[in-house]
Amino acid sequence: MIENRPWLTFxxxxxxxxxxxxxxxxxxxxxxxxxxxxxxxxxxxIPLWFGDQALENWRSVFLGEAxxxxxxxxxxxxxxxxxxxxxxxxxxxxxxxLSAYAIVFFRFPFRGACFWVIFITLxxxxxxxxxxxxxxxxxxxxxxxxSGLILPLIASATATFLFRQCFMTMPGELIExxxxxxxxxxxxxFDILLPMSRTNIAALFVIMFIYGWNQYLWPVIIxxxxxxxxxxxxxxxxxxxxxxxxxxxxxxxxTLLAMIPPVAVVIGMQKLFVKGLVDAEK
Amino acid sequence: MSDVVLNNIGKTYPNGYHAIPSIDxxxxxxxxxxxxxxxxxxxxxxxxxxxxxxxxxQGDLMIKGAKVNDKEPADRDIAMVFQNYALYPHMTVxxxxxxxxxxxxxxxxxIAEKVTSVANMLxxxxxxxxxxxxxxxxxxxxxxMGRAMxxxxxxxxxxxxxxxxxxxxxxxxxxxxxxxxxxxGTTTLYVTHDQVEAMTLADRLVVLNKGKAEQIGxxxxxxxxxxxxxxxxxxxxxxxxxxxxxxxxQGICLSDRLSLPLVHDHRGxxxxxxxxxxxxxxxxxxxxxxxxxxxxxxxxxETLIHGTVDLGVxxxxxxxxxxxxxxxxxxxxxxxxxxxxxxxxxxAVTQQRL
Numbered sequence: 247m248i249e250n251r252p253w254l255t256f257x258x259x260x261x262x263x264x265x266x267x268x269x270x271x272x273x274x275x276x277x278x279x280x281x282x283x284x285x286x287x288x289x290x291x292i293p294l295w296f297g298d299q300a301l302e303n304w305r306s307v308f309l310g311e312a313x314x315x316x317x318x319x320x321x322x323x324x325x326x327x328x329x330x331x332x333x334x335x336x337x338x339x340x341x342x343x344l345s346a347y348a349i350v351f352f353r354f355p356f357r358g359a360c361f362w363v364i365f366i367t368l369x370x371x372x373x374x375x376x377x378x379x380x381x382x383x384x385x386x387x388x389x390x391x392x393s394g395l396i397l398p399l400i401a402s403a404t405a406t407f408l409f410r411q412c413f414m415t416m417p418g419e420l421i422e423x424x425x426x427x428x429x430x431x432x433x434x435x436f437d438i439l440l441p442m443s444r445t446n447i448a449a450l451f452v453i454m455f456i457y458g459w460n461q462y463l464w465p466v467i468i469x470x471x472x473x474x475x476x477x478x479x480x481x482x483x484x485x486x487x488x489x490x491x492x493x494x495x496x497x498x499x500x501t502l503l504a505m506i507p508p509v510a511v512v513i514g515m516q517k518l519f520v521k522g523l524v525d526a527e528k
Numbered sequence: 529m530s531d532v533v534l535n536n537i538g539k540t541y542p543n544g545y546h547a548i549p550s551i552d553x554x555x556x557x558x559x560x561x562x563x564x565x566x567x568x569x570x571x572x573x574x575x576x577x578x579x580x581x582x583x584x585x586q587g588d589l590m591i592k593g594a595k596v597n598d599k600e601p602a603d604r605d606i607a608m609v610f611q612n613y614a615l616y617p618h619m620t621v622x623x624x625x626x627x628x629x630x631x632x633x634x635x636x637x638x639i640a641e642k643v644t645s646v647a648n649m650l651x652x653x654x655x656x657x658x659x660x661x662x663x664x665x666x667x668x669x670x671x672x673m674g675r676a677m678x679x680x681x682x683x684x685x686x687x688x689x690x691x692x693x694x695x696x697x698x699x700x701x702x703x704x705x706x707x708x709x710x711x712x713g714t715t716t717l718y719v720t721h722d723q724v725e726a727m728t729l730a731d732r733l734v735v736l737n738k739g740k741a742e743q744i745g746x747x748x749x750x751x752x753x754x755x756x757x758x759x760x761x762x763x764x765x766x767x768x769x770x771x772x773x774x775x776x777x778q779g780i781c782l783s784d785r786l787s788l789p790l791v792h793d794h795r796g797x798x799x800x801x802x803x804x805x806x807x808x809x810x811x812x813x814x815x816x817x818x819x820x821x822x823x824x825x826x827x828x829x830e831t832l833i834h835g836t837v838d839l840g841v842x843x844x845x846x847x848x849x850x851x852x853x854x855x856x857x858x859x860x861x862x863x864x865x866x867x868x869x870x871x872x873x874x875x876a877v878t879q880q881r882l
Binding site for chain 1: 580581608627632
């Protein structure tokens with residue numbers, strides 16, 4: 247659609263700018279609030295320009311000097327979040343690559359049934375199975391541990407399904423050429439299949455990392471030890487102060503910190519991400 | 529010693545479909561065998577059985593005297609060139625060619641030496657660091673051949689390797705493949721549906737029809753003495769004129785008003801054939817029959833004249849091929865003679881040559 251009408255250009259630009267404004271304003275407010283003393287935000291007037299407390303706020307939050315309601319400093323919770331998000335992402339990719347590989351390339355009895363059983367688990371996200379999953383994790387003595395945070399979230403029907411579709415588009419001749427070249431199942435997987443699904447893996451990595459990073463409910467339920475608190479959880483903690491004012495400046499610093507890693511992952515892998523979503527490079 | 533022996537080879541699919549009933553073929557060392565036939569005749573299936581990509585339902589496949597029915601493709605000492613080249617898109621040309629050797633556990637030096645020498649032979653030195661998508665069709669084809677050659681296999685298998693190239697490149701690659709094969713002296717099995725490719729490349733041709741080998745022989749033997757009407761029609765372009773007829777005391781009786789004298793013991797319905805290039809234009813007195821011209825195709829060096837022969841009850845189509853340019857009028861009559869020594873006569877029932 248190539249049209250050249252000035253008012254149309256104006257309207258489309260205007261609505262785009264409006265959209266950007268709507269999305270960006272809260273981020274801006276958070277950024278500004280993180281540079282003011284805590285009283286500024288609570289006073290009823292939202293400041294729209296930077297204050298002079300930036301360095302102090304960020305420093306005190308980062309080193310855990312500010313009372314955050316959690317006993318560990320923010321950098322430690324950030325580490326926890328990282329371990330959980332990366333663990334979930336890598337685990338999901340690993341398991342779904344393997345299961346998709348089995349389903350697409352190997353002939354075994356009840357292959358179709360296996361696929362559908364995996365597919366049906368789409369209907370059972372953590373929120374639905376939270377009580378039995380808690381029971382299992384508790385019985386395995388995995389409360390307050392990284393494995394408890396990570397393992398129950400690893401199984402992924404979505405990723406298995408996406409990899410299955412990706413593998414099914416592999417040209418048959420290529421598989422046969424690899425067979426003639428003497429590549430067994432393991433070699434074929436690592437030498438041919440993985441490099442060729444590179445872009446899909448990257449795209450899923452981005453989606454899964456954000457999913458893992460933003461986990462709230464599950465960590466809240468299974469961690470009681472502050473040493474395993476994640477950043478996203480701690481924000482809620484900071485808002486739930488019994489008495490006194492909420493320290494909005496510290497809350498905003500933490501919020502911004504929690505936003506940085508997902509944004510960094512998206513920006514860093516943007517090229518591969520888009521490639522993985524639009525073309526298969528075959 | 530014969531190199532590859534197919535002994536009563538057959539293929540039945542699990543759904544009961546009988547793709548190939550039974551084929552016997554003995555291939556001598558260094559021979560270039562072309563499997564040719566229309567699509568769906570089982571030629572690719574046969575090649576893939578030799579490659580080990582399809583299981584063999586019956587019979588024995590021997591390569592260099594060893595039975596290889598149940599061996600993995602990689603252990604059969606064969607190399608295959610695929611129709612779509614099947615190059616690994618994420619690997620460089622060098623890595624593509626080296627991959628098979630690497631999997632065999634050859635040392636880096638040996639691989640480098642072999643790949644370089646094959647690349648030199650095929651003129652790929654400049655392209656070794658490129659990815660397949662940076663190559664033209666002809667270059668990809670060459671890399672696919674190079675990948676097969678570095679392994680120094682006992683048998684080359686080609687599965688319609690030229691069908692994705694443009695006409696000019698196809699002719700060039702055809703000549704190249706033939707020269708390479710002569711130079712290397714490697715036994716080769718080549719599948720194509722293109723009869724020109726088949727005729728020009730083959731030491732021996734195997735014409736397949738519905739999973740059966742209709743005839744096996746040198747291209748000229750198949751051209752001169754086709755065993756069945758199917759082979760007669762398939763080999764040669766334009767294909768042979770085949771007309772149903774009856775053989776009796778007078779000779780070949782094409783219709784009430786047209787018969788050609790022939791002394792033969794056989795009686796009954798037959799198929800009479802003559803190639804377009806063997807028909808001669810003569811004057812009315814010496815002619816065997818007349819052709820009513822319907823279309824003329826002038827190709828410069830030769831002219832193809834399509835028309836019909838009036839057999840009273842029906843009109844039979846016929847093609848004549850004449851050297852040089854001709855401009856006969858549409859709908860006029862062309863008087864033709866069919867020289868006796870170029871006739872092909874087949875039994876209509878058994879489809880065998882008489």
